[in-house]
Amino acid sequence: xxxxxxxxxxxxxxxxxxxxxxxxxxxxxxxxxxxxxxxxxxxxxxxxxxxxxxxxxxxxxxxxxxxxxxxxxxxxxxxxxxxxxxxxxxxxxxxxxxxxxxxxxxxxxxxxxxxxxxxxxxxxxxxxxxxxxxxxxxxxxxxxxxxxxxxxxxxxxxxxxxxxxxxxxxxxxxxxxxxxxxxxxxxxxxxxxxxxxxxxxxxxxxxxxxxxxxxxxxxxxxxxxxxxxxxxxxxxxxxxxxxxxxxxxxxxxxxxxxxxxxxxxxxxxxxxxxxxxxxxxxxxxxxxxxxxxxxxxxxxxxxxxxxxxxxxxxxxxxxxxxxxxxxxxxxxxxxxxxxxxxxxxxxxxxxxxxxxxxxxxxxxxxxxxxxxxxxxxxxxxxxxxxxxxxxxxxxxxxxxxxxxxxxxxxxxxxxxxxxxxxxxxxxxxxxxxxxxxxxxxxxx
Amino acid sequence: xxxxxxxxxxxxxxxxxxxxxxxxxxxxxxxxxxxxxxxxxxxxxxxxxxxxxxxxxxxxxxxxxxxxxxxxxxxxxxxxxxxxxxxxxxxxxxxxxxxxxxxxxxxxxxxxxxxxxxxxxxxxxxxxxxxxxxxxxxxxxxxxxxxxxxxxxxxxxxxxxxxxxxxxxxxxxxxxxxxxxxxxxxxxxxxxxxxxxxxxxxxxxxxxxxxxxxxxxxxxxxxxxxxxxxxxxxxxxxxxxxxxxxxxxxxxxxxxxxxxxxxxxxxxxxxxxxxxxxxxxxxxxxxxxxxxxxxxxxxxxxxxxxxxxxxxxxxxxxxxxxxxxxxxxxxxxxxxxxxxxxxxxxxxxxxxxxxxxxxxxxxxxxxxxxxxxxxxxxxxxxxxxxxxxxxxxxxxxxxxxxxxxxxxxxxxxxxxxxxxxxxxxxxxxxxxxxxxxxxxxxxx
Numbered sequence: 001x002x003x004x005x006x007x008x009x010x011x012x013x014x015x016x017x018x019x020x021x022x023x024x025x026x027x028x029x030x031x032x033x034x035x036x037x038x039x040x041x042x043x044x045x046x047x048x049x050x051x052x053x054x055x056x057x058x059x060x061x062x063x064x065x066x067x068x069x070x071x072x073x074x075x076x077x078x079x080x081x082x083x084x085x086x087x088x089x090x091x092x093x094x095x096x097x098x099x100x101x102x103x104x105x106x107x108x109x110x111x112x113x114x115x116x117x118x119x120x121x122x123x124x125x126x127x128x129x130x131x132x133x134x135x136x137x138x139x140x141x142x143x144x145x146x147x148x149x150x151x152x153x154x155x156x157x158x159x160x161x162x163x164x165x166x167x168x169x170x171x172x173x174x175x176x177x178x179x180x181x182x183x184x185x186x187x188x189x190x191x192x193x194x195x196x197x198x199x200x201x202x203x204x205x206x207x208x209x210x211x212x213x214x215x216x217x218x219x220x221x222x223x224x225x226x227x228x229x230x231x232x233x234x235x236x237x238x239x240x241x242x243x244x245x246x247x248x249x250x251x252x253x254x255x256x257x258x259x260x261x262x263x264x265x266x267x268x269x270x271x272x273x274x275x276x277x278x279x280x281x282x283x284x285x286x287x288x289x290x291x292x293x294x295x296x297x298x299x300x301x302x303x304x305x306x307x308x309x310x311x312x313x314x315x316x317x318x319x320x321x322x323x324x325x326x327x328x329x330x331x332x333x334x335x336x337x338x339x340x341x342x343x344x345x346x347x348x349x350x351x352x353x354x355x356x357x358x359x360x361x362x363x364x365x366x367x368x369x370x371x372x373x374x375x376x377x378x379x380x381x382x383x384x385x386x387x388x389x390x391x392x393x394x395x396x397x398x399x400x401x402x403x404x405x406x407x408x409x410x411x412x413x414x415x416x417x418x419x420x421x422x423x424x425x426x427x428x429x430x431x432x433x434x435x436x437x438x439x440x441x442x443x444x
Numbered sequence: 445x446x447x448x449x450x451x452x453x454x455x456x457x458x459x460x461x462x463x464x465x466x467x468x469x470x471x472x473x474x475x476x477x478x479x480x481x482x483x484x485x486x487x488x489x490x491x492x493x494x495x496x497x498x499x500x501x502x503x504x505x506x507x508x509x510x511x512x513x514x515x516x517x518x519x520x521x522x523x524x525x526x527x528x529x530x531x532x533x534x535x536x537x538x539x540x541x542x543x544x545x546x547x548x549x550x551x552x553x554x555x556x557x558x559x560x561x562x563x564x565x566x567x568x569x570x571x572x573x574x575x576x577x578x579x580x581x582x583x584x585x586x587x588x589x590x591x592x593x594x595x596x597x598x599x600x601x602x603x604x605x606x607x608x609x610x611x612x613x614x615x616x617x618x619x620x621x622x623x624x625x626x627x628x629x630x631x632x633x634x635x636x637x638x639x640x641x642x643x644x645x646x647x648x649x650x651x652x653x654x655x656x657x658x659x660x661x662x663x664x665x666x667x668x669x670x671x672x673x674x675x676x677x678x679x680x681x682x683x684x685x686x687x688x689x690x691x692x693x694x695x696x697x698x699x700x701x702x703x704x705x706x707x708x709x710x711x712x713x714x715x716x717x718x719x720x721x722x723x724x725x726x727x728x729x730x731x732x733x734x735x736x737x738x739x740x741x742x743x744x745x746x747x748x749x750x751x752x753x754x755x756x757x758x759x760x761x762x763x764x765x766x767x768x769x770x771x772x773x774x775x776x777x778x779x780x781x782x783x784x785x786x787x788x789x790x791x792x793x794x795x796x797x798x799x800x801x802x803x804x805x806x807x808x809x810x811x812x813x814x815x816x817x818x819x820x821x822x823x824x825x826x827x828x829x830x831x832x833x834x835x836x837x838x839x840x841x842x843x844x845x846x847x848x849x850x851x852x853x854x855x856x857x858x859x860x861x862x863x864x865x866x867x868x869x870x871x872x873x874x875x876x877x878x879x880x881x882x883x884x885x886x887x888x
Contacts, residue, residue: 036753040608046673046796047605143603149754151595151603158602159587159595161491162774164484229490292760295739309480309771310593313761316736317754327753330606344788352490 016050019337020086022112023057024078024103025094026065029117029144030057032326033091033333034069044330048337056081082107088340091329092116101125108132108140113340115332117144117325123218123234126225130349139339139346141332146219147172147301148324150317151331155305156226157347164308165227168266169285169443172219174299174320175210176242176262178202180284181297183250184259190245202299212241213262213282220264223303224280227266229353238281238360245284249438252370252409256398258286259294263443269358277358286368286442293443361418366395366442368411371427372434375406379432383408386430390423391415405434411442460494463781464530466556467501468522468547469538470509473561473588474501476770477535477777478513488774492781500525526551532784535773536560545569552576552584557784559776561588561769567662567678570669574793583783583790585776590663591616591745592768594761595775599749600670601791608752609671612710613729613887616663618743618764619654620686620706622646624728625741627694628703634689646743656685657706657726664708667747668724671710673797682725682804689728693882696814696853700842702730703738707887713802721802730812730886737887805862810839810886812855815871816878819850823876827852830874834867835859849878855886 021037023030037044037052045051058078059065065074075081082090082103090107094100097120104121107114109132116122122129122142133140143153147170156165171177175197182193194211197203209215217237224232242262253260263285269277287294292314296302301319306312318324339345373379380397387394392415400407412420420439427433465481467474481488481496489495502522503509509518519525526534526547534551538544541564548565551558553576560566566573566589577584587597591614600609615621619641626637638655641647653659661681668676686706697704707729713721731738736758740746745763750756762768783789817823824841831838836859844851856864864883871877 032753036606040606043608043673043797044606047791047794149603149607149751150757151599154598154603155595158779159593159598159775160771161778162480162484162488162776163593163771164487229487292739295736307593307771309476309767309774311762311765311768313594313759315757315759317757321755323753324755327604327607327751330753331603332606334605335602338791339788342789344783345786347491347782350491353487 014045014049016048016341018051018053019048019340020053020055020084020088021091021333022055022081022084022087022089023091023093024100025092026057026059026069027093028322029093029325029329031068032322033093033329036326036330044334047334049341052333052337055084055087078103079106082112083110087112089113089115089333089336091333092118093329094118097121097124104129105132108136108138111136111138113139113141113336115141115329115336117142117329119145119215119218119222120234123221126222126233126349127231134348137345139336140348141336141346142222143332144325144328146222147303147317147319148321149327150301150303150315150319151328152223152303152315153226155315156223160305160307160310161347163310165305166268166308167306168223168227168303169293170219170223170264170301170303171261171293171296172264172301172303172319173210173216173262174301175203175207176216177296177301178299179211180242180245180260180262183245183247184254187247187251189247190243211243213239216262216264216282220266220280220282223264224266224278225351228268228278228355229350230278230355231351232278232280232357236280236357238283240283242284246438249370249440253286253368253440256368256409256411257289258442259289260284260440261287261293263287269363276355278355279358279360279363281360281363284440286440288443291443362416364414364416366412366414367420368409368440368442369424369436370438371408371436372405373408374432374434375401375404376432379406380408382430382432383410383427386426387412387423390426391419392423458489458493460492460785462495462497463492463784464497464499464528464532465535465777466499466525466528466531466533467535467537468544469536470501470503470513471537472766473537473769473773475512476766477537477773480770480774488778491778493785496777496781499528499531522547523550526556527554531556533557533559533777533780535777536562537773538562541565541568548573549576552580552582555580555582557583557585557780559585559773559780561586561773563589563659563662563666564678567665570666570677570793571675578792581789583780584792585780585790586666587776588769588772590666591747591761591763592765593771594745594747594759594763595772596667596747596759597670599759600667604749604751604754605791607754609749610712610752611750612667612671612747613737614663614667614708614747615705615737615740615745616708616747616763617654617660617706618745619647619651620660621740621745622743623655624686624689624704624706627689627691628698631691631695633691634687655687657683660706660708660726664710664724664726667708668710668722669795672712672722672799673794674722674799675795676722676724676801680724680801682727684727686728690882693814693884697730697812697884700812700853700855701733702886703733704728704884705731705737707731713807721800723802723804723807725804725807728884730884732887735887806860808858808860810856810858811864812853812884812886813868813880814882815852815880816849817852818876818878819845819848820876823850824852826874826876827854827871830870831856831867834870835863836867
């Protein structure tokens with residue numbers, strides 16, 4: 001009798017080949033990946049066409065994990081685990097660059113597909129990793145590297161594969177969005193809201209990578225590479241963080257109907273001669289309050305895409321955290337495992353377009369310039385003349401009286417970074433200009 | 445000399461096998477698909493690994509299209525075009541159900557992959573089509589069937605394949621969202637705003653499929669099938685349109701901090717005994733003004749997903765129109781063509797979970813009940829007693845004085861449809877209740 005019921009039970013779950021998985025790292029993400037792999041084993045088995053089998057978890061200190069994992073699954077030598085014959089897919093969730101790079105390359109070279117959540121690694125070494133995956137005929141997946149479970153990579157690699165992307169504007173760092181949103185809401189200073197973010201666990205003890213924009217720059221590099229079929233590395237991305245944003249900047253933006261967001265902007269720039277180049281940049285940006293990105297609050301992420309045929313699309317969600325990152329890793333793992341069972345490969349790196357990178361000085365943007373000037377007749381004419389001379393035309397000018405000085409806020413039409421730099425330098429030399437306080441770029 | 449340059453030019457573009465494409469239909473979507481295939485031929489060739497070659501376009505009246513298409517590409521016999529040996533992929537953008545069903549089945553049975561934008565067809569016959577695709581070992585793609593270029597299908601099939609979806613709440617019909625949004629903004633009646641939608645081209649001459657919710661129901665069926673790995677057909681979806689929504693309903697919602705949206709809701713319902721079932725329904729729904737879905741304006745679409753690990757995600761964009769639909773069709777076409785060149789198959793139908801459909805009477809929801817009662821002491825007690833007797837507990841009650849009668853607005857806690865029906869029937873029999881004007885369900 002028991003034989004019959006066993007046969008029935010077994011025939012319910014696909015009898016395809018077992019897919020061996022190694023997880024490198026057992027921190028917040030790695031432990032969630034392992035837990036969910038176990039909890040959803042049957043569902044994944046159906047979705048893949050065969051069961052996932054965890055071969056081991058590589059950790060630097062096995063003793064630390066001996067209570068959550070059986071001893072035979074714990075490996076202190078990641079290379080030994082990767083090299084096992086029964087490992088088909090390696091999941092890298094360690095972080096850092098050099099060490100995981102060595103491991104991922106070893107895995108790819110040994111014919112294992114790789115799923116990684118490591119944006120810094122992908123943004124620095126996509127070319128080398130892609131070449132290794134291509135040579136071995138295996139998959140390299142990295143959905144979790146950009147905005148966790150918001151499926152930005154899948155959308156760019158697959159869903160929009162039949163379209164031409166013009167621009168991506170993303171809020172892809174939760175820490176800085178939390179700080180800017182809190183400054184906007186409370187009128188408090190950057191330092192106070194950074195302290196608040198740290199207290200609430202939204203900022204790390206050393207927040208440099210977030211607040212200086214490096215984390216967002218890695219994601220910008222990955223998005224630009226996918227969107228424009230061109231190799232863009234983190235070091236190619238112009239990057240400016242939020243540490244200089246003041247409460248006064250936020251207030252001035254508010255008064256003009258804007259909010260300040262740290263945007264990762266990836267853009268196709270078409271020259272007058274019809275030649276395309278790619279600009280990837282991260283900087284504080286004024287966003288109109290009625291733009292969908294303006295209402296992305298707290299630590300949420302959102303990616304706004306403009307494409308030729310699809311028009312304007314936005315993707316919104318949790319862009320970080322153990323669970324959302326694990327969701328993205330597991331989605332990739334199911335995809336990579338399906339390919340191991342059924343054959344076929346995910347779209348690989350695509351860099352055929354190989355567009356030149358735009359010279360940042362030539363990128364056209366609109367600017368918001370905030371300055372203090374002497375309160376006397378003729379100042380505005382002087383300022384306007386300097387702008388005109390440098391090819392910057394003004395869209396609106398607002399003047400506020402302040403004791404003996406006046407505050408002048410200029411919003412410009414589109415101009416190049418070069419013209420702007422020249423303008424600001426020249427404005428600062430005018431006798432009647434006391435200080436040029438802030439220059440912030442504007443979206444669209 | 446010319447030989448050299450030809451060789452160089454050719455070596456730039458992948459020399460993989462040509463993938464033959466047949467397009468069935470040359471309306472708004474079909475003609476955009478054809479135009480963009482041509483305009484982006486080189487890019488697609490790189491992304492696929494070989495060129496797409498248009499073998500023909502099937503139209504009912506070839507003469508009508510003889511100015512836009514060369515004669516040799518025009519076919520009045522779709523079956524003849526499908527049957528051609530050099531056709532690998534068939535794109536169906538005709539609309540309707542029975543005729544395209546015959547064509548799509550013929551294509552699949554002949555071993556051609558199919559890309560369709562036809563939600564009514566997929567929602568009615570997914571099982572039969574999936575079986576045919578499976579038997580022939582080919583792909584069936586239908587991203588454009590749900591919300592055009594918003595990649596809902598890809599997200600459910602792939603990106604969230606490692607997660608467990610709990611609920612989807614979608615604004616998936618632009619016509620009804622335009623009408624409701626315009627009613628909300630202007631305070632005008634349904635009839636006036638339907639007329640406005642028709643005038644502006646947002647509503648068709650016969651708007652039935654949109655305003656009665658049938659179009660949204662097809663999309664709900666497709667989303668529920670993908671999300672819960674269960675076969676759900678359009679006819680399984682509870683469906684209620686927006687034709688009975690009055691200016692007074694909109695105003696009452698506004699006063700309570702809500703807006704009314706036509707939502708397609710796909711939900712996993714867990715019984716007290718821990719058993720899952722699937723509910724798919726379309727009805728006007730009160731959405732809190734601070735919910736991301738509330739700010740989806742005009743004819744835009746948005747799909748809000750709640751998943752176990754990913755948390756809350758939202759996808760937003762143009763859900764209809766020739767261009768966005770063509771973008772989705774072409775994304776699928778590039779995917780299907782890649783598989784023809786490189787081998788491999790897209791994830792097929794996945795119905796392993798095979799969950800039962802929830803009995804609509806048992807689905808728990810919160811309700812907004814708007815009624816007129818006699819303005820005298822004791823009415824509220826009577827009404828509350830009827831609710832309590834039927835197991836409905838009240839969250840808030842608001843009473844407005846109106847000449848001789850009073851208006852009573854109840855917001856309930858969660859209760860089943862059955863309890864609600866019983867309550868409303870009994871309330872209507874009370875002497876002091878003059879009319880039960882509206883019952884609207886609430887999101888979350």
